[in-house]
Amino acid sequence: MTRTAEIELTDEQADGLSGGRGLGVQRAMQIIVALGRASGAHRLIPVTRAHVDGVLYHGQASQDFVEWLTSADAHVAIPTTLNVASLDLLHPWLFRGDEAAATAGRRLVDGYLQLGCLPTMTCAPYQDRDRPGLGEDIAWAESNAIVFVNSVLGARTARYGDFSDIAAAIAGCVPYAGLHRPEVRLAGLVVELDPDAAASMTDDSALGALGLVVGELAAGRVPAIVGLPADTTEDGLKALGAAAASSGSVAMFHAVGITPEAPDLETAAGRAGELARVRVDAAMLARAVAGLATAPDGSIDAVALGTPHFSVSEFGRLRAFLGEITGPVQVEFSVSTSRAVLAEITSLGWLEGIEAAGVTVVTDTCTYVSRILRHPGGITMTNSAKWAFYAPANMDARVVYGSLRDCVESARAGTVVRTRA
Amino acid sequence: MTVVATTLVPGCAAGPVLALAQPLSLWGGVDPESGLIVEPRHPDHGRCVAGHILAMPASRGSSSSSSVLAELLRRGVGPLGIVLGEPDEILVVGAVVARELYGVDCPVMLLGRDDYPIVAAWRAATIDLDGTITRDAVRPAIS
Numbered sequence: 001m002t003r004t005a006e007i008e009l010t011d012e013q014a015d016g017l018s019g020g021r022g023l024g025v026q027r028a029m030q031i032i033v034a035l036g037r038a039s040g041a042h043r044l045i046p047v048t049r050a051h052v053d054g055v056l057y058h059g060q061a062s063q064d065f066v067e068w069l070t071s072a073d074a075h076v077a078i079p080t081t082l083n084v085a086s087l088d089l090l091h092p093w094l095f096r097g098d099e100a101a102a103t104a105g106r107r108l109v110d111g112y113l114q115l116g117c118l119p120t121m122t123c124a125p126y127q128d129r130d131r132p133g134l135g136e137d138i139a140w141a142e143s144n145a146i147v148f149v150n151s152v153l154g155a156r157t158a159r160y161g162d163f164s165d166i167a168a169a170i171a172g173c174v175p176y177a178g179l180h181r182p183e184v185r186l187a188g189l190v191v192e193l194d195p196d197a198a199a200s201m202t203d204d205s206a207l208g209a210l211g212l213v214v215g216e217l218a219a220g221r222v223p224a225i226v227g228l229p230a231d232t233t234e235d236g237l238k239a240l241g242a243a244a245a246s247s248g249s250v251a252m253f254h255a256v257g258i259t260p261e262a263p264d265l266e267t268a269a270g271r272a273g274e275l276a277r278v279r280v281d282a283a284m285l286a287r288a289v290a291g292l293a294t295a296p297d298g299s300i301d302a303v304a305l306g307t308p309h310f311s312v313s314e315f316g317r318l319r320a321f322l323g324e325i326t327g328p329v330q331v332e333f334s335v336s337t338s339r340a341v342l343a344e345i346t347s348l349g350w351l352e353g354i355e356a357a358g359v360t361v362v363t364d365t366c367t368y369v370s371r372i373l374r375h376p377g378g379i380t381m382t383n384s385a386k387w388a389f390y391a392p393a394n395m396d397a398r399v400v401y402g403s404l405r406d407c408v409e410s411a412r413a414g415t416v417v418r419t420r421a
Numbered sequence: 422m423t424v425v426a427t428t429l430v431p432g433c434a435a436g437p438v439l440a441l442a443q444p445l446s447l448w449g450g451v452d453p454e455s456g457l458i459v460e461p462r463h464p465d466h467g468r469c470v471a472g473h474i475l476a477m478p479a480s481r482g483s484s485s486s487s488s489v490l491a492e493l494l495r496r497g498v499g500p501l502g503i504v505l506g507e508p509d510e511i512l513v514v515g516a517v518v519a520r521e522l523y524g525v526d527c528p529v530m531l532l533g534r535d536d537y538p539i540v541a542a543w544r545a546a547t548i549d550l551d552g553t554i555t556r557d558a559v560r561p562a563i564s
Contacts, residue, residue: 038429038513059492161484161511
């Protein structure tokens with residue numbers, strides 16, 4: 001055992017840090033140890049998988065960093081999936097940005113592939129059949145993936161981000177800190193849904209709104225939500241978590257009676273004693289929705305779905321709604337998803353009909369981080385609270401928020417349609 | 422006046438304090454080319470992190486903020502240093518990588534519940550290698 005500051009390293013970890021396992025491992029270990037000091041960890045633990053967000057181009061620093069690793073002959077030590085890229089690699093013609101940006105985005109992906117990462121290119125790696133299990137320690141980045149995998153699958157990841165994600169993949173270890181620790185996973189706040197709020201949860205946009213509210217209330221605590229319908233789907237929990245991560249950095253929540261570490265409130269909270277309780281009513285959800293809109297209900301230029309990436313079951317619902325309308329949609333309509341889900345809906349025979357209705361399926365990226373929409377500054381309707389939260393700053397988009405059904409109805413009408421009061 | 426902080430990333434910095442009224446995600450919240458706060462709903466929208474000691478009460482938002490911090494520092498429009506009210510590993514990693522790649526110092530300091538509001542109220546401050554943060558009344562704030 002070796003001590004570096006307050007972190008105790010195994011002989012293998014110490015050897016990695018001192019360069020005995022090559023420059024690549026040494027550089028990765030430098031980042032992991034800095035992270036460990038910042039998180040107050042006393043030791044490092046092995047992880048079985050990693051998910052890397054650093055593959056989205058944020059400027060020259062993104063490329064400089066991956067080259068710092070490739071030039072050191074670094075290679076991932078564990079199965080490592082990749083988050084979204086800056087462009088759709090399968091359908092590059094959809095990219096409306098300049099050639100330099102496309103080239104930079106591609107080069108960055110190539111760098112991560114050189115490190116041994118898998119070209120999954122999705123922000124929803126938990127939609128893969130092979131996904132982490134209960135109690136498995138992993139190193140995931142991407143805020144929506146982190147909150148989903150901790151909450152819904154019960155695997156354990158702290159909040160990794162660009163640089164620390166690939167460092168963990170190369171080093172194969174992470175600080176024992178944050179949500180890797182069972183006691184940190186216990187609920188610190190109870191969010192109780194009023195009956196009127198609970199009743200609205202059949203609408204996907206209400207789950208996103210609830211996520212925004214939960215994020216604002218959480219203030220660093222793990223919330224336990226009481227009153228969600230028992231049949232809330234993974235798609236709904238995905239929307240809730242992505243919104244809570246956007247508005248309040250929530251990395252884990254419990255849905256009592258639904259998520260694996262919360263069969264009941266007592267289990268979710270441990271023996272922590274009396275917890276703070278907050279009630280959420282329909283008016284709070286309505287305020288969250290109103291706060292999200294940056295354009296009034298009226299004519300729209302586009303509909304953007306699939307943030308986080310659309311699942312097969314969401315395509316199924318979209319297909320059903322599209323089947324109810326006649327003729328193609330009247331506005332630009334894009335759905336972001338993974339190449340794996342695209343392959344699945346293609347083999348199911350769904351893709352042709354969806355495209356014939358006027359829908360563009362975008363893979364490998366997302367319409368709020370890649371220049372894909374014809375009028376990025378126009379008015380876009382979405383059922384994603386996360387898209388609505390970030391797109392105004394990312395690309396000067398003006399947003400309207402509504403359910404999947406309302407997005408489809410509105411796309412047909414060319415103007416916002418609300419099917420429920 | 423001086424307070425003692427926990428050093429998350431060591432370094433020195435001196436300059437005007439920009440204390441954010443609310444947590445801010447650098448990704449999606451700050452333009453990496455200019456350092457301007459672009460999140461329209463943020464109360465400090467339109468202000469610039471460049472050349473300031475950035476005081477943030479709590480962390481928020483995307484795991485891409487490490488890259489944005491490194492890119493801001495690469496371009497010379499990043500904060501001089503960061504003072505946090507809660508630990509934020511994502512910013513720590515961004516600052517560590519910027520030092521490795523570009524040799525830019527951006528100390529990241531953590532203050533306790535009592536000390537954070539004290540430093541956040543200062544117009545200017547100096548961060549030292551020994552982990553102290555000192556009020557600097559002489560240095561005028563740059564708007």
